[in-house]
Amino acid sequence: MAALISLMIAIPLIGAIITFLTRTREQARLVALLASGISLVISLIIFSRFDSSISTIQFGESYPWIASLGVSLKFGVDGIGMPLVLLSNIVIPLTVIFAWGETKEANRFYGLILLELVGVLGVFTSLDFFVFYIFWEIVLIPMYFLISIWGGPRKDYAAIKFFIYTHVASLVMLLAIFSLYFNAWTISGTPSFDMFYLLKNYSVIQSPLLKDAIFLALLFGFIVKMPAVPFHTWLPDAHVEAPTAGSVILAALLLKMGGYGLFRVILPLLPYSGSPAKLITLMAIIGVLSILYGTFLALAQRDLKKMVAYSSISHMGYVTLGAAALIPLSVSGAMYQQFSHGLITCVLFMSCGVIQHSAGTRIIGDLGGIAKHMPKLTFLMLAGFLASLGLPGMSGFIAEFLVLVNSYFTLPTFVILALFGIVFTAGYHLWAMQRAVFGTYNEKLGHIHDGANYEMASMGILILLIIFFGLNPNPVLNMMTTNAQQLLKFVALRGVIT
């Protein structure tokens, strides 16, 4: 079974094409569920056979493609990619189940969701920079259509802003990739886009200025996607206008591509860059700024979904901070934060979707006391909010705890600043629940009903997973730690940190 990964990418792609061709929504959603389900099964097979104790690439595949330019189709997973592959395959089938009732142009809707799966799986498994970039761009197009066709009132503005913002960032990243490519080309004379080969040859670049320029261009490409303050402004707009399924995929998977880039590309380059100490400080500042700024903006939001969107920015700040701290456990904590936030944020956005659908509004002030009429939703939503604010026993706690405790060794000032964020994080979650869900019922809402069974099932499964990974993080944390240690060996060799 050598070609498991390419099979895992090919099946959603074929599924997407079939979905586009189906005539009824029943067929469309069934095909989408089947295709993403098969993909999930394959990823579980890979996961069960994965060896967490080694940091090298496993399940590697390689096929020649454009030999004259040195492009080949190389796929494989290691401790950095594997958890995210699993996450993608968990999130997409659950999104399909959650959106089981979609009526507007269902075949295109489910087809685009499957294409997103193809894109993110490609990003998390490609080991050829060229192919990586293609998948990175493929992800944009279905999301543009998801927002601009199924979105809210300001969908045109939000979709084009999302597209242009992230596309410009990708182009900057592409320039850096080409610099690496031509750098390796001048050394060996043979063209190659192999990711590890290009990253290895980064250290040979003479000029520190060029090194920093390449590093910053790549960093820019990734942190816009995450997004980190001050490049976050596309995210709230995109989230507010996107349909619930779009928001879920955007927050749970697309943002993780940025974080993945930090671990896959940025950390191996960091010790060889022109001025590592300054760049570490820069990343730490971006991380803490995202945590604090995201938190305070979330506190101020009137729209529940916008609040969740800002909370994503704040949670992704822990990823940047943990990566910048360069301690094995802080880095693996940051990786775990990616995985855990992917699960938790799904629940939050799904809650917003159910409330919007049922009550017709997401404005916190216009809601109130809906717990009485929506008991099932309230239970799941509360669980999701508690997970998001970092309740022990749930996956978010482990991730943030690891990041904060371990980052203190190298970045004490930043950690102390970030701690302030935690208080307010708990604050805005609880305050929003209190105003929107509990309290006296707002009679103006009229009669509202609880979420549909398929919606509740999808959210329930996510909550179970959050608790499972909160009590037993080892299945994914072990492989992350193996790779984090491997990454940091080189950092220690360079003596960047003591």
Added chain:
Amino acid sequence: MNYNLLAPEILLTLLALVVIILGLLMKETSKNMLGYVSAAGLLASIVYILGNGMNEAASFFYNSLTVDPLSQVFKLIFLIVSLIVVIASIEYFRDNRNQDEYYALLLLATVGMMVVASANDLVALFVGFELASMSTYVLAGFEKKNPSSLEAALKYFIIGSLSSALMLFGMSLVYGITGSTNIPAIIEFFKSNPMVATSSLDIVAMIFLVAGFGFKMALVPFHMWAPDTYEGSPSVVSSLLAAGSKKMGFVAAFRVLVLALVAIRIDLQMTFAILAIITMTYGNVVAISQRSIKRMLAYSSIAQAGYISLAFVVTTQMSIAGGILLALGHALMKGGAFLAVALVGYMVLSDNKNAKNTDDLGNFAGLGKRAPITAFSLFVFFLALAGIPPSAGFVGKFVLFYSITVAAINQASSWLLIVVIIAILNSALSIYYYARVIKYMYVLPPNGEKIKEPVPYVVAILLAVIGTIGIGLYPEPFIQMAINAAKVLGV
């Protein structure tokens, strides 16, 4: 001499004559048959060239025509474009009573382009140019009751004649200097007489040749005819002009200019770089404000001509291979896009017989629902034109930009890198106007019922889509083919 290698040209010439004679004898209602006959002839020629292998080499008629990988690649481009245009024309001109003349002219134009592709002598080159131009002047004005078609034809004719005159003048100067019209002989002469090669008279001759070819390639500042002609001509003819006959200028320029530049060693790098940058930037910027899709495509093909002419800047084997690849890709993408616009015109006219400006942007609203195959194909062509992988447009641009970067590193010249960066920024800019049409097609609500897309159009368009994506997914053999073709020039 083995004339078998010229079989496609001979076949198509005879076929053109047969089509005219048959047209005289046939009833008007059955003239549609002739389209199928022409398509069969073109297909047979393509199969023949592919079957014979691309690496044949021979020369004919006292070395005035040559068959080599370069000529074969461009012949294939011209034949493929003509084939898809003929297939689509079966529907476009279904009820036209002058169909016989249309197909005969189209075949003759194709023969003319093929002669240009294999011309090894300035006179043969000029004859080929004139054969193709004369035929396409008539084709551009084929809708004789439509004033804009007449305007298109007249403009094309006047400017085309001017450019032919300039070219001929340049050629006569070259003949006067060297005493030969045979291209290899001219190069030999320049090599052995470097003093003459750099004389002012020679530079004047080169300038006239650049201007003459520049008109055919529609490089700025020789581009003024292109938007009006492409907009006014019948859409299928625009497809032939933009995708096919424009490439004539490029193959001629590859043969004459590249060789001459190598021989003369005048440093024209900067000149060509500026010409290319101005052309691509102008094309892209002006395309943004167009509401007529045919005009937008015309400006975008000016921009593409700018990218292709980057091949002249460094004139390495790889850069010329990139230019050839982009020419091949552009033929498929632009040819297909114009045919899709023709189908939209058909759709609009079936709503309302008296509709004007059928290619207005507004008519593309909701095309994804009204004509799904056409809309999807246009989507593919637009992304390919913008250079998004995996597509022929991407492969061409990538090889081209790659070759210039490599040259920049080898020459350690930073301004060449700036040229590449400007070209990439231009590609990014072009996404804006393509994306706008895509938005109209998929996001806006349709303003009419779903239509049945006519089979001939669909076949032609899908052939172009398959070519565009096929080259993108499996570019290796095409890159090798282009490199082999570039090797002929010995740069």
